Amino acid sequence: MHQPARFLDLHILHPVTAANLNRDENNEPKTIAFGNAVRAFISSYAWKRPIRLEVEQELGEHAARTRMMPLVVAQKLREAQWPDDLAAFASAQIVLSAKQNGLQHNEKEGYRTQAMLYMPQDVADGLVTLCEKNRAELEDALAEHNEKPKSKSRKPHAVLPAKEIAAQLTRRTASINLFGRMLAELPSGHVEAAVQMAPAFTVHRSDPQPDFFTTVEDWPQPGDRGSAHMETAFLTAGVLYRFATVNITELQSNLGSGIPTDTVKALTELFVWHFITSMPGGKKTSTAPHTIPDLVYYAVRDRRSISYGAAFEQPVKAAPSGGYTAPARQALADYAATVNRLVGTRRRIAHGHAGTTVMPAEHLGTHHLSFDDLATACATAALTPASQA
Numbered sequence: 507m508h509q510p511a512r513f514l515d516l517h518i519l520h521p522v523t524a525a526n527l528n529r530d531e532n533n534e535p536k537t538i539a540f541g542n543a544v545r546a547f548i549s550s551y552a553w554k555r556p557i558r559l560e561v562e563q564e565l566g567e568h569a570a571r572t573r574m575m576p577l578v579v580a581q582k583l584r585e586a587q588w589p590d591d592l593a594a595f596a597s598a599q600i601v602l603s604a605k606q607n608g609l610q611h612n613e614k615e616g617y618r619t620q621a622m623l624y625m626p627q628d629v630a631d632g633l634v635t636l637c638e639k640n641r642a643e644l645e646d647a648l649a650e651h652n653e654k655p656k657s658k659s660r661k662p663h664a665v666l667p668a669k670e671i672a673a674q675l676t677r678r679t680a681s682i683n684l685f686g687r688m689l690a691e692l693p694s695g696h697v698e699a700a701v702q703m704a705p706a707f708t709v710h711r712s713d714p715q716p717d718f719f720t721t722v723e724d725w726p727q728p729g730d731r732g733s734a735h736m737e738t739a740f741l742t743a744g745v746l747y748r749f750a751t752v753n754i755t756e757l758q759s760n761l762g763s764g765i766p767t768d769t770v771k772a773l774t775e776l777f778v779w780h781f782i783t784s785m786p787g788g789k790k791t792s793t794a795p796h797t798i799p800d801l802v803y804y805a806v807r808d809r810r811s812i813s814y815g816a817a818f819e820q821p822v823k824a825a826p827s828g829g830y831t832a833p834a835r836q837a838l839a840d841y842a843a844t845v846n847r848l849v850g851t852r853r854r855i856a857h858g859h860a861g862t863t864v865m866p867a868e869h870l871g872t873h874h875l876s877f878d879d880l881a882t883a884c885a886t887a888a889l890t891p892a893s894q895a
Contacts, residue, residue: 520746527552541818548706567626582634606668702751702811708742718738804857838870839869
């Protein structure tokens with residue numbers, strides 16, 4: 507019998523001091539209008555990358571998004587003392603031999619691929635090994651290519667084994683299994699994302715604020731006055747609502763049959779921890795907005811996930827004493843009660859929260875004392891069969 511999909515929903519209220527975490531084309535903070543109010547806005551892409559890099563760093567398993575694989579392979583072959591022309595010819599074979607008619611590429615730019623490839627970093631070493639194993643064939647093909655009259659088509663033909671190249675290009679890491687991969691030219695390499703992440707936005711109105719600054723000239727010349735540089739930057743501040751959901755069923759499928767439940771649990775817990783603690787790096791050297799969330803709430807559900815973003819369609823108003831965190835916390839709890847009333851709790855396996863307040867929050871389930879405890883608890887609940895919950 508087909509089992510319903512299992513989802514781990516993560517909701518975060520995150521106060522952020524003056525920052526420009528995610529810039530637009532004018533170098534200003536991104537904004538979005540929601541509920542007839544301008545909000546600070548952080549693209550999901552800006553937050554996914556630091557999470558991915560931190561997960562990879564902790565696992566010691568690095569991936570790369572790149573169009574430059576042929577150029578990287580060529581450089582590694584040159585470092586291995588291959589002649590320049592043979593190294594270039596062999597690296598071109600990475601795209602020409604990968605499939606019938608080759609991967610789409612730009613011949614004038616070192617055969618860099620048209621599409622971004624997402625793969626383990628050590629794929630480059632695997633492709634170098636493949637070239638070394640087929641060096642004699644590559645040398646013969648290069649000699650034959652060079653002998654062709656220039657009046658005829660001199661496009662190199664495929665030399666390397668396509669299956670072995672595809673096997674390298676479609677390899678995975680844990681982060682690829684989490685975040686998915688689109689590889690349209692090699693459909694066998696497509697990986698459906700287990701993680702879905704929403705853009706973050708402030709729960710209240712938050713217009714960009716100007717920050718006028720000047721740069722002092724440390725070596726002024728006689729007669730010089732004023733600064734060497736003047737500019738106005740823009741920053742935003744406020745309490746962000748952040749949401750992500752992990753399709754645990756999809757993650758298990760991506761990891762493959764036979765993978766122990768403890769491995770899936772460990773990867774889920776690792777993602778939860780870094781989703782909680784990571785920060786985009788935009789303008790960090792001049793703003794250092796390294797805050798932590800005020801509240802993290804999770805819910806483990808069967809069949810579908812539920813975002814609580816609609817709780818903040820009406821902008822939160824500041825408390826009489828100032829500040830948005832307490833009103834935002836209450837708005838989230840109130841919306842959780844509304845969700846419970848509307849959809850019930852039959853398919854909710856577990857839920858809980860942790861945050862800056864020491865008192866449990868109503869409607870938000872089990873109160874955990876730390877984010878570490880919460881990450882362990884929600885990962886465990888996410889892998890618990892419904893019959894045992």
